[in-house]
Amino acid sequence: MSARGIRRVAMLSAHTSPLDQPGTGDAGGMNVYVLELSRQLAAHGVEVEVFTRATSRHLPPVVDAGDGIRVHHVAAGPFEGLTKDELPSQLCAFVRDVLRVEARHDPGYFDLVHSHYWLSGQVGTVLRERWGVPLVHSMHTMAKVKNAALASNDRPEPVGRVAGEEEIVRFADRLIANTAEERRELIDLYDADPSAVAVVHPGVDLGVFTGSVPDDEPPxxxxxxxxxxxxxxxxxxxxxxxxxxxxxxxxxxxxxxxxxxxxxxxxxxxxxxxxxxxxxxxxxxxxxxxxxxxxxxxxxxxxxxxxxxxxxxxxxxxxxxxxxxxxxxxxxxxxxxxxxxxxxxxxxxxxxxxxxxxxxxxxxxxxxxxxxxxxxxxxxGWDVTAERTLDVYAAALRDRAVARKESR
Missing domain, CATH: 3.40.50.2000 (Glycogen Phosphorylase B;)
Known part of the structure; x- marks a missing residue:
């Protein structure tokens, strides 16, 4: 258990696994973010269970990704050949299997849900209501922002994504923005409650990305x-x-x-x-x-x-x-x-x-x-990211506790 009393977090990364190689397909900076944040949270005494969609029948249902981190490969839709745009139709199956995992344990197994990207956020809104725990959401990218700066030969994000993001903003207990600019975009474009949006910068693994070698020639x-x-x-x-x-x-x-x-x-x-x-x-x-x-x-x-x-x-x-x-x-x-x-x-x-x-x-x-x-x-550093994320978790839990007390 962490110093803030947080025992276990359900981390949702529905459309891409933190175990995938970044740089191709749908794997990129968000994969790195989810895995590195999970490692730092585990180092702070928080157990993290990551839920992601299985993309191969050969993947084991559960992978231990380090001390205190488990990755669940959830069966939802065809294993291969399903694009990110087709995933919304499989979210009900994803929710079902996540609920099954939680049902094997005593009530209150998870203290909160942290979802990443709008597809996971849709799942998170259901789990929030079912489990009675706070939902913390990280957008990573937003449809309205992407469509406003679209490359000339790129496809716009669908209206369904816009509606989904608006719903997540309404239901999430806390929103984590990567920068002050993203916080402003959430407030101005999505009408987010300013008091519910916290800025937490992503990190970098300073043990891996370090040092230099002599300059190549030609540069x-x-x-x-x-x-x-x-x-x-x-x-x-x-x-x-x-x-x-x-x-x-x-x-x-x-x-x-x-x-x-x-x-x-x-x-x-x-x-x-x-x-x-x-x-x-x-x-x-x-x-x-x-x-x-x-x-x-x-x-x-x-x-x-x-x-x-x-x-x-x-x-x-x-x-x-x-x-x-x-x-x-x-x-x-x-x-x-x-x-x-x-x-x-x-x-x-x-x-x-x-x-x-x-x-x-x-x-x-x-x-x-x-x-x-x-x-x-x-x-x-990712340690700073984790500390500030834990502060956001703690604030969401405090608000939920106050709301429960007032509803009695």
């Missing part, structure tokens, strides 16, 4: 993330074509979302731009391997159209590598503009080329920014 630009229009990897390639300093580019990740519709788009683009000889496409890698790529890079580029936070930016900075990123969402918090990297308004490749070039051309300049980046990233 290296790294993009890491899912290959889809939202993440704008094409901007990195187009910017590279405009930079006159000798350099190389590594695009690390796999296709996801609408990017699955055009699996050869980036390789075709590199060829058409005449830069195929300087570009390396790398399949998703482990966290330790990713840290090595960051450390070798002269600069990491994050030109996303929207990011609720941008873990890639913090991870890269923890490795001593400056970041050039879009001035959107949580990236404006993750990157200290003009200190640890450069923020760029819009998505014009010429602007990114201008921002990236100094880091390639001037080794002393990038080393100075990299040293400041390490210091900046040190304040984003």
């Amino acid at each position: 290296l630009i790294v993009f890491a993330g899912r290959i889809q229009p939202l993440k704008a990897p094409d901007v990195v390639l187009r910017a590279s074509a405009l930079i006159d300093v000798p350099h190389r580019v590594a695009i690390i990740g796999g296709p996801s979302g609408s990017g699955l519709d055009r699996p050869t788009e980036l390789t075709d683009l590199a060829r058409d731009l005449g830069i195929a000889d300087r570009v390396e496409f790398v399949r998703p890698v482990t966290q330790a391997e990713l840290a090595q790529w960051y450390s070798r890079a002269a600069v990491v580029c994050v030109p996303s159209h929207n990011e609720s936070f941008g873990l890639v930016a913090i991870e890269a900075q923890a490795c001593g590598t400056p970041v050039v990123a879009a001035a959107v969402g949580g990236l404006t918090t993750a990157v200290a503009d003009g200190v640890t990297g450069t923020l760029v308004d819009g998505h014009d490749p010429a602007d990114y080329a201008a921002a990236i070039r100094p880091y390639l051309a001037d080794a002393a300049f990038r080393r100075e920014a990299g040293a400041k980046a390490v210091h900046h990233a040190e304040s984003f």
Whole structure:
């Protein structure tokens, strides 16, 4: 049991497992978030049971993912071939199996529910009522925000998601926002109660993302993330074509979302731009391997159209590598503009080329920014994230206790 009296949390990550490899499919920063937060909560004495949809018949029903962490693979719909857009139709089956797990134990087995992304939030609203426990929800991304900053060749989020998110905001006892900007968006766009929205920054594993190695020559630009229009990897390639300093580019990740519709788009683009000889496409890698790529890079580029936070930016900075990123969402918090990297308004490749070039051309300049980046990233450890999340849990439990007392 934690110092705050919290024994056990049901962590919901319905559409993607924290055990999946980030960087492809639906696996990304949220996977890292759920797993790392769970590890830190367990270190604080809180048992965490994560519920995620089984995507293979060969997955064991329960996996011990570390001391105090269990991952339940819930059977809900076809194991393979089900897209994220098709998952809402399977949420009833998901709820049923989560309820079955809880029913094997005495009442009050879980102290609260923490759901991640709107699909899990829909499940969380049911569990909240059934178990009589608080619901804490993390949006990670929001439909209204994504649709307002949609890439030209991307698909808008469906109206059903918007309605689902609005319902979660009404029912959740607490909402966790990654940044102050996300908190404002929840209040302004979703009419969230300001007193119910807490800002808790995601973290970075400072034991994995650390140190640096000598700069590669020619200098290296790294993009890491899912290959889809939202993440704008094409901007990195187009910017590279405009930079006159000798350099190389590594695009690390796999296709996801609408990017699955055009699996050869980036390789075709590199060829058409005449830069195929300087570009390396790398399949998703482990966290330790990713840290090595960051450390070798002269600069990491994050030109996303929207990011609720941008873990890639913090991870890269923890490795001593400056970041050039879009001035959107949580990236404006993750990157200290003009200190640890450069923020760029819009998505014009010429602007990114201008921002990236100094880091390639001037080794002393990038080393100075990299040293400041390490210091900046040190304040984003997962232990701090867990402490602040536990404070949110405790506040939700106190409110629920007061409400019960007043209803008697």
